[in-house]
Amino acid sequence: MSLPHDLILRLAPLPVLIPLLTAALTLITGRRPRVQQVISVIALSCVVAVAGMLLYLADRNGMAALQVGGWHTPIGITLVVDRLSAAMLLVSAIVLLAVMVYAVGQGISDGTERQPTSIFQPTYLILTAGVSIAFLAGDLFNLFVGFEVLLAASFVLLTLGASADRVRAGVSYVMVSMVSSLIFLIGIALAYAATGTLNLAQMAERMGAVPSGVRGAIYAVLLVAFGIKAAVFPLSNWLPDSYPTAPAPVTAVFAGLLTKVGVYAIIRLHTLLFPSGHFDRVLLICGLFTMLVGIFGAIAQSDIKRLLSFTLVSHIGYLMFGIGLNTAAGLAGTVFYVAHHILVQTTLFLVVGLIERQAGSASLERLGGLLAASPALAVLFGIPALNLGGIPPFSGFLGKVTLLQAGVAEGSVLAWVLVGGAVLTSLLTLYAMARVWSKAFWRARAQAPEGELADAAPSALIDESVDMLFDERPDPGRMPRLMLAPTVALIGVGLALTVFAGPILNIAARTAGDLTDRSTYLKTVLGPADTAQAGGGR
Amino acid sequence: MTANLTLLILIGIMVACAVYMLLERAVSKMLLGMILFGNAVNLLILTVGGPDGRPPIVGETDRVHHGTADPLAQAMVLTSIVITMGLAAFVLALAYRSYALRATEQVENDPEDVKVASRREGEDPEQ
Numbered sequence: 176m177s178l179p180h181d182l183i184l185r186l187a188p189l190p191v192l193i194p195l196l197t198a199a200l201t202l203i204t205g206r207r208p209r210v211q212q213v214i215s216v217i218a219l220s221c222v223v224a225v226a227g228m229l230l231y232l233a234d235r236n237g238m239a240a241l242q243v244g245g246w247h248t249p250i251g252i253t254l255v256v257d258r259l260s261a262a263m264l265l266v267s268a269i270v271l272l273a274v275m276v277y278a279v280g281q282g283i284s285d286g287t288e289r290q291p292t293s294i295f296q297p298t299y300l301i302l303t304a305g306v307s308i309a310f311l312a313g314d315l316f317n318l319f320v321g322f323e324v325l326l327a328a329s330f331v332l333l334t335l336g337a338s339a340d341r342v343r344a345g346v347s348y349v350m351v352s353m354v355s356s357l358i359f360l361i362g363i364a365l366a367y368a369a370t371g372t373l374n375l376a377q378m379a380e381r382m383g384a385v386p387s388g389v390r391g392a393i394y395a396v397l398l399v400a401f402g403i404k405a406a407v408f409p410l411s412n413w414l415p416d417s418y419p420t421a422p423a424p425v426t427a428v429f430a431g432l433l434t435k436v437g438v439y440a441i442i443r444l445h446t447l448l449f450p451s452g453h454f455d456r457v458l459l460i461c462g463l464f465t466m467l468v469g470i471f472g473a474i475a476q477s478d479i480k481r482l483l484s485f486t487l488v489s490h491i492g493y494l495m496f497g498i499g500l501n502t503a504a505g506l507a508g509t510v511f512y513v514a515h516h517i518l519v520q521t522t523l524f525l526v527v528g529l530i531e532r533q534a535g536s537a538s539l540e541r542l543g544g545l546l547a548a549s550p551a552l553a554v555l556f557g558i559p560a561l562n563l564g565g566i567p568p569f570s571g572f573l574g575k576v577t578l579l580q581a582g583v584a585e586g587s588v589l590a591w592v593l594v595g596g597a598v599l600t601s602l603l604t605l606y607a608m609a610r611v612w613s614k615a616f617w618r619a620r621a622q623a624p625e626g627e628l629a630d631a632a633p634s635a636l637i638d639e640s641v642d643m644l645f646d647e648r649p650d651p652g653r654m655p656r657l658m659l660a661p662t663v664a665l666i667g668v669g670l671a672l673t674v675f676a677g678p679i680l681n682i683a684a685r686t687a688g689d690l691t692d693r694s695t696y697l698k699t700v701l702g703p704a705d706t707a708q709a710g711g712g713r
Numbered sequence: 714m715t716a717n718l719t720l721l722i723l724i725g726i727m728v729a730c731a732v733y734m735l736l737e738r739a740v741s742k743m744l745l746g747m748i749l750f751g752n753a754v755n756l757l758i759l760t761v762g763g764p765d766g767r768p769p770i771v772g773e774t775d776r777v778h779h780g781t782a783d784p785l786a787q788a789m790v791l792t793s794i795v796i797t798m799g800l801a802a803f804v805l806a807l808a809y810r811s812y813a814l815r816a817t818e819q820v821e822n823d824p825e826d827v828k829v830a831s832r833r834e835g836e837d838p839e840q
Contacts, residue, residue: 357750357797
């Protein structure tokens, strides 16, 4: 079957349009939760299918640029589908679908009349649309709009139910995010002043003519903005304070996605707009400190969700390591590691949600004896934990090895220091996971300091934590299938990253090749004739 | 390009005041700081708009605008104003909710942070 030549262009706006239109539909059907849930799951499945198709087409035929509204480049807004965008879209869509099914299952099993499910669905779909806009943007201001859509939806999701804890965490999260958005706007203004355009491809061409110091200053402002969003040290302290207070599926999505959109923006800036190696060393040093500070923070925690938030911050350091190396091998490792990390962190947070439901707490001071109580839960935790800790043969090990090889190949002193730091962080991550295992699963609950206390009943979206005695807690029963199935599915996709590591690493290598060679991107967006013309006469 | 120095100094002062207010504990003061910061950034976007480097406008052939303002800068400012306003309304709702729950709108320290920080040194971390 021969596909239409411009199928990729026809499919490109769908990851944005489908969630937005479905968000409107779910708002209309707010009184009928079953209809709402079915519509949302169908829409997100369509987005997964479209994203998979986009990745296949982009890998086979090369990248494509869609001029929205027919305005020819560079006057109009461009949506660019290249391997990196399509890959990030696919992984995000898979994670978003899995968490939606999990949230639906949790709502069905434990939801009461007061759960705000009628706004959860539309907001979640708008989050999906925002993520898609950000990944597909070929225009710096469109990237800003994508970030804002995504952040506004995340504010609502974080403060669902508006308990005192969530409002406190929500205020600090909103303030930090707003500051980062405003700093991003400052960077946009400066870039516009220097180059006179907002289209990424045209800006990439004109940025070469800007004096090196000014270029460095613009990049610094944009790096601060994205550093806050991506939670890079020293801009990472907001994350562990705000993420754990959200409901479990919401934390899972945030942990898996929101920081990675910031990382994606840094990758685009570093390879497309400022490819001459500004701030490579800064990225490497910040990556090292992110890795170490994050993991030492994780070891000190006694709440599993906070511990996982700190490991999230720590592993962002690996991504900075790959980007800072500024070689094709480093970028390939980064791409693979991003896919792995999104899947693993989301899975771990979903498992913590299951632990909260079954055992009545997510704090290591109260948990114990889970291995005996629920061996299935132990397996569900064990596999992603080993994956995160970098044990062979899982994808965590493969991703780390790829990054370490890239670091060794680069060979400078700083790269070797980072290789050492990466290995140390991996060992400490394993230690943190082993600590959780030994306290929550291995020892008996009687040995936990507050083991006799537990949350009263599993709550779906609203935070109604009332303590009661664990023995008197009503038995939550077996884990609901709709919550188990997406967790198992995500673990399966994570294992598929291992089984199909060969082809996936090849795709990652081709993606890195695309990124290091800007001319393909410029030619696709601006057209071959325009490239020569615009480059010659300004 | 030549930019208006007075405006740039004004933007600097506004950002400095905004940062000072953002570091407060009360949510209403943080909100005012955020709005001030937003206004300063909008002013910056307006300042950098104008005759430079062939902005992407249909029919644009010359570096200098002949009697027309830079529409791209205005579009950016409009978007930014709308976003800041919407989010400021949300923060106001959060502040009111915080006040309704606890009769205060101060942002408290994160309790887990406080717990971890105040752990005594001799204490066994494995317990």
